[in-house]
Amino acid sequence: MKFRGLIFANLFRKKIRLLLTIGSFAVALFLFAFLGVVKSAFSRGTEVAGADRLVVVNRIGLIQTMPVSYADKITTIPGVKAITHNNWFGGVYQDEKNFFPQFAIDPDNHRKVMTEFIVPDDQWANFLKDRQGCIAGAKIAKRFGWKIGDRIPIKNSLYGNPKTWEFNLDGVYHNERPGGDETQFWLQYKYLDESMPANYKGQIGWYVLKLDTPDDAIRVAKAIDAKFANSSQETKTETESAFAAGFAKQLGNIQFLILSIGSVVFFTLLLVTGNTMAISVRERIAELAVLKAIGFGDRSVLFLVLGESLVIALVGGLLGLGLAMLAIPVLGAALTGLLPTLILSPQILTVGLVTAVLVGIISGILPGIGAMRMRVVNALRRV
Amino acid sequence: MVRVDEIGKSNSLIQVRDLDKTYRRGGEEIHVLQRLNLDVDKGDFVAFMGPSGSGKTTLLNLLGGLDVPSRGSITVAGDEITHMSRSKLTDWRARHVGFIFQMYNLIPVLTAFQNVELPLLLTKLSKSERRKHVETALSVVGLAERMNHYPRQLSGGQEQRVAIARAIVADPTFLLCDEPTGDLDRKSADEIMSLIKRLVKEYGKTVLMVTHDPVVARLADLTLHLEKGLLVESVEHPQAMAGCVA
Numbered sequence: 001m002k003f004r005g006l007i008f009a010n011l012f013r014k015k016i017r018l019l020l021t022i023g024s025f026a027v028a029l030f031l032f033a034f035l036g037v038v039k040s041a042f043s044r045g046t047e048v049a050g051a052d053r054l055v056v057v058n059r060i061g062l063i064q065t066m067p068v069s070y071a072d073k074i075t076t077i078p079g080v081k082a083i084t085h086n087n088w089f090g091g092v093y094q095d096e097k098n099f100f101p102q103f104a105i106d107p108d109n110h111r112k113v114m115t116e117f118i119v120p121d122d123q124w125a126n127f128l129k130d131r132q133g134c135i136a137g138a139k140i141a142k143r144f145g146w147k148i149g150d151r152i153p154i155k156n157s158l159y160g161n162p163k164t165w166e167f168n169l170d171g172v173y174h175n176e177r178p179g180g181d182e183t184q185f186w187l188q189y190k191y192l193d194e195s196m197p198a199n200y201k202g203q204i205g206w207y208v209l210k211l212d213t214p215d216d217a218i219r220v221a222k223a224i225d226a227k228f229a230n231s232s233q234e235t236k237t238e239t240e241s242a243f244a245a246g247f248a249k250q251l252g253n254i255q256f257l258i259l260s261i262g263s264v265v266f267f268t269l270l271l272v273t274g275n276t277m278a279i280s281v282r283e284r285i286a287e288l289a290v291l292k293a294i295g296f297g298d299r300s301v302l303f304l305v306l307g308e309s310l311v312i313a314l315v316g317g318l319l320g321l322g323l324a325m326l327a328i329p330v331l332g333a334a335l336t337g338l339l340p341t342l343i344l345s346p347q348i349l350t351v352g353l354v355t356a357v358l359v360g361i362i363s364g365i366l367p368g369i370g371a372m373r374m375r376v377v378n379a380l381r382r383v
Numbered sequence: 384m385v386r387v388d389e390i391g392k393s394n395s396l397i398q399v400r401d402l403d404k405t406y407r408r409g410g411e412e413i414h415v416l417q418r419l420n421l422d423v424d425k426g427d428f429v430a431f432m433g434p435s436g437s438g439k440t441t442l443l444n445l446l447g448g449l450d451v452p453s454r455g456s457i458t459v460a461g462d463e464i465t466h467m468s469r470s471k472l473t474d475w476r477a478r479h480v481g482f483i484f485q486m487y488n489l490i491p492v493l494t495a496f497q498n499v500e501l502p503l504l505l506t507k508l509s510k511s512e513r514r515k516h517v518e519t520a521l522s523v524v525g526l527a528e529r530m531n532h533y534p535r536q537l538s539g540g541q542e543q544r545v546a547i548a549r550a551i552v553a554d555p556t557f558l559l560c561d562e563p564t565g566d567l568d569r570k571s572a573d574e575i576m577s578l579i580k581r582l583v584k585e586y587g588k589t590v591l592m593v594t595h596d597p598v599v600a601r602l603a604d605l606t607l608h609l610e611k612g613l614l615v616e617s618v619e620h621p622q623a624m625a626g627c628v629a
Contacts, residue, residue, distance in 0.1 A: 002504045009492040290488040293449060294502050294549070295477020297470055376449045380484070 003300070007307040010284075018312070021276045025316025025359075026323060028269035029352055033324035034331075035262040036348035052214045053113065054221055055243040056207040059234035063088075065203035066233050068189075071106075074209060077223045079216035082112035085204040087192060089185075091156035091165065093144070100140050102154065102185040104192040106204075113210045116176050123148065123171025131191050134167035137182035141172045143333070148172070154185075163195070208240070273316075274363030277309045281367035288371045289379030298372040305368035306361065313360025321352050395422035396589055397446065397557065402455035404441050404612070415441045417612040419455070423557075428583045428590045430603035437609040439593040440561060446591060447480045447559045448472045460556055477505050481550030483579075485562035487542040489534040495521065495545045496530040502553040520548040523586075524578060540571030547578060557589035558582070564599050576602050 011018055056074065058064035071083050089102035107128050111119070119127075119135055127133040136146060146152065150169045155162070167187055175182050193201055211220060221237040228235045238246070281288075288301055296304075324344055332342035399421040406413045416438045423429055431439045444450040445457060448464050456465045459479060467475060489498045499520055503513045521527045524544040534542050543563060550558055560579065564572035576599055582588040592603060600606045601620050608616040 005497060006490075006493070006501075006504070009490070009497070013492045286488070287490055290482075290484070290490075291501065292473065293447070293476065293482050295473055295505050296501075297473045300505070377444050380449075380488075 003304055003307065007304060007311065010304070011308055011311060013284075014280075017276065017280070021273055021312055022316040022319065024269050024276075025273050025313060025356070026320035028266050028273065029317045029320025029356055030324050030327070031262055031266050031269070031320075032352050032355060033321055033344060033348055034328065035259060035266070036351065037324075037328055037342045037344050038258055038262075040345065040348065041342055052211045052217075053240040054209050054211065054217060054224070054237050055240050056209065056224055056235050056237045057243075058206075059225075059236045062206065064233070065200070065205060066207070066235065068202050068204050070204075070228065070233075070235070071207065073227060074207065074224055077220055077227070079212050079220045081210045081212050082109055083207055083209040084109040084113040085189070085207045087189060087203075087205040089154075089156060089187060089192065090158070091154035093152065093154055098144070100137075100183050100185055102187065104189040105186045106189050110186070113208050115210075116180060117173045118176055119171045119173045127170040127188075130168055130170050131188060132166060132168050133170040133188060135171045135173055135186040136169060137184045138172050138174050139182040140185060141169070146172075158196075161197075270359050270363075273312075273359070274366075277312065277363045278367045280308070281305055281371060285371065285374060285379050289374065289376045292374075292376045293380065301371045302365075302368040305371055306364040309364025309368075310357065310360040313356045313363070317353055317356025317360075320356075321349055324352075325349075396425045396427075396460055397421070397423040397591075398456075398458040399446070400456045400458075402442075402445065402457065403453045404438070404445060404450070405453040415612050416445070416452070419612075419614055421607075421614070423589060423591065425589055426583065426587045427605070428580070428603045429592070430600040430606045431591070431593045431609060432595070432597070432600050432606055433609035436611075438612040439609055442609070443559050443561055443591065443593050447482060448476050477502060477553065479556040481553070481555040481558040483543070483546055483550050483558060483560040483563045485565040487534070487539075487546045487566075489542055489545055489549075491534050494531050494533055495526060495537065495548075498534070498545055499530075499548045499552050501549060506553065516552055517548075520552040521545075523551065523582075524548045538571070539567050540574055543567065543571070543575050544578060547575070547582075551582065551586075551588070557591065560590060560592040560594075562594055563592065564594070564596060572596070572599065 056066070056070070058066050065087075068085065071085060074080060074083055084106045086106075087104040089104055091102050092098065093100070107124075111117070111124065123135070127135055134152060136152075140146075146169050148169055148171065152167045152169055154165045154167060156165065157163070165187075173182070173184075173186075189204070196203070209220075211217060217239050221239070224237040225235050288304075291304075292298075292301060328342050328344045399419055402416055402419040402421075403414070404416040406415060415436075419442070431442060433439050441450065445452050446459075448467070452465055456463055458464070459475075462475065462479075464472060464475060489495075490501070493501075496517055499517045500513055503516055506513075508516065518527060518530070521530050524547050526541060526544050526548065529537065529541065529545075534545070537545065543566075547563075558579075563579065564575050567575060579590060579592070580602055583590055590603075592599075594600050604620060606618045606620065607614055608618070
């Protein structure tokens with residue numbers, strides 16, 4: 001601590017350079033946090049997927065439908081505890097940019113399978129009674145300022161038939177999993193089905209079923225697919241986590257693009273920062289030589305150099321992460337619908353801070369070792 | 384009393400025996416110092432003169448433990464420094480040597496007080512003890528009232544006085560001065576030399592100084608002339624010994 005004054009005096013030697021270095025460090029760490037958040041957002045579906053749930057889709061693809069009557073046949077397979085189904089609704093609220101996922105659900109069984117979504121019983125009871133009822137996620141309700149009882153118009157053009165649907169907001173759901181999705185909008189399947197063209201009636205998008213035990217997953221999946229093999233609408237059954245991973249994989253290129261561009265920028269900034277620190281040490285090599293001449297040992301000189309780079313790294317890192325804490329919720333709100341929910345977790349902050357410290361050490365250690373090894377006599381000749 | 388070409392043991396503060404320093408440049412060996420012997424007692428003030436490349440600064444660097452000889456030995460206050468490890472030599476320098484450089488070599492971002500305090504940061508002294516020592520050293524050089532000034536706010540002579548305060552603050556065994564007046568005008572040079580003389584006479588400091596200036600050299604008790612790495616002449620200055628500053 002006796003060297004504190006010396007470290008800070010050296011840091012403030014060139015104030016503009018110090019500010020720019022700390023600034024570039026802060027930007028790098030902000031970027032690091034943002035990339036971490038984006039990465040975790042893309043992979044969160046896989047992480048939170050229920051281990052005891054299977055998803056059944058049409059073998060041809062997710063946009064192909066299946067008969068609602070499959071549910072009764074699937075429930076006969078041993079190991080299936082409950083089954084529900086969903087349809088993609090794909091409407092627009094007021095403006096195209098107000099995107100959020102809307103699903104026509106099976107209200108009778110939805111809560112038995114999707115147990116992480118919490119809706120107060122009285123609200124759910126109202127939804128069951130209300131053909132035009134809907135349930136919105138807490139985030140989406142907050143975003144648009146919806147209150148229970150509000151009338152919500154949603155435009156869509158399913159099968160080339162443009163229409164504005166009116167819904168009554170009967171309830172708001174919360175997700176009991178931290179960071180879990182609260183941006184969905186649910187309507188009654190029956191209400192959707194009534195309006196479907198005759199050849200699309202009684203069709204659903206995909207089934208989600210709950211198992212008695214996750215150990216049955218492979219057996220039940222095989223049994224379901226075998227049951228509908230050689231039918232006009234064959235099925236593909238997989239665990240929910242495999243389904244989520246496959247879904248995320250479709251976004252993989254975007255994720256890869258964001259991560260690779262961000263990583264290049266991040267490491268470039270770190271190289272620039274490290275180089276600035278090295279220059280700062282080289283500029284005062286003669287002063288370090290004087291310190292060594294008057295008795296500062298190799299370790300003291302290394303400590304001084306490392307101390308400076310660590311202070312820059314820590315201040316820059318904390319600034320960048322602080323900025324991320326402020327900006328990511330705002331960015332997340334602005335990007336709702338385009339990206340999954342952005343959550344800056346304590347893990348990302350910790351890894352960011354550790355990275356900052358490591359970069360501080362790495363960028364200080366090379367010039368520090370150089371200062372340690374320098375021959376005082378040679379360095380003094382440069383004065 | 385300074386003696387040159389002395390052989391064997393003595394009770395001198397600094398004993399230099401058969402000192403050689405050789406550099407290799409390309410395939411050629413350059414003998415910077417050759418078979419140098421020297422005894423310096425406590426309280427002596429010795430000046431080294433000679434043309435550029437005669438080995439003055441190299442000798443000073445060897446005496447200060449900044450460089451190692453190719454052959455021979457240097458013993459200071461009973462410690463032979465020529466075989467010390469790098470870290471031991473660093474500790475030894477902190478305790479025994481005060482350096483005064485031609486270009487002052489103050490840290491520009493530190494105040495006079497902080498510059499003088501630097502050697503004390505390596506000791507176990509408390510903050511208040513360090514402050515007391517620094518104030519005393521700055522008083523000795525007559526700059527107590529400028530302790531909060533930065534080097535850029537001081538004249539060249541004042542900067543050199545701060546450097547002298549830094550050199551004496553830890554009460555080293557001896558002072559090594561490399562052209563201490565080389566960058567100063569005559570008036571400032573005289574003031575610096577008066578100060579160094581006072582350190583010798585009043586505080587009993589041992590001073591070894593390299594200079595090109597014969598006027599400055601005459602203020603030492605003895606001037607040793609080096610040429611091509613050999614001690615070729617020694618000149619005593621009786622009036623300097625009597626304490627007269629020119």
